[in-house]
Amino acid sequence: MYEQLVQKAPYAAAGATTYFSLTINELGVIVGITATVITTAYNIWHKRQLRRLLREGQALKNRQYRGERLVREHPDGSEGEQVR
Numbered sequence: 669m670y671e672q673l674v675q676k677a678p679y680a681a682a683g684a685t686t687y688f689s690l691t692i693n694e695l696g697v698i699v700g701i702t703a704t705v706i707t708t709a710y711n712i713w714h715k716r717q718l719r720r721l722l723r724e725g726q727a728l729k730n731r732q733y734r735g736e737r738l739v740r741e742h743p744d745g746s747e748g749e750q751v752r
Contacts, residue, residue, distance in 0.1 A: 690698070
């Protein structure tokens with residue numbers, strides 16, 4: 669236990685020194701950049717999900733247009749009622 673504390677202490681001290689040496693403006697810039705990166709990553713993920721849902725919906729609509737028999741499956745994997 670003591671060895672783990674001793675091994676991590678220099679990293680904690682370096683982080684604390686860096687954190688407390690920054691001004692409020694510098695911290696604001698770091699928080700702003702971090703928020704921008706997180707927001708951009710979320711927007712990209714969300715757009716991909718919407719496009720996937722749109723593709724799946726379009727494929728279903730095309731199958732219905734061609735008159736294919738669509739069957740709603742039950743959660744246990746068996747066939748259910750016909751969807752039209």
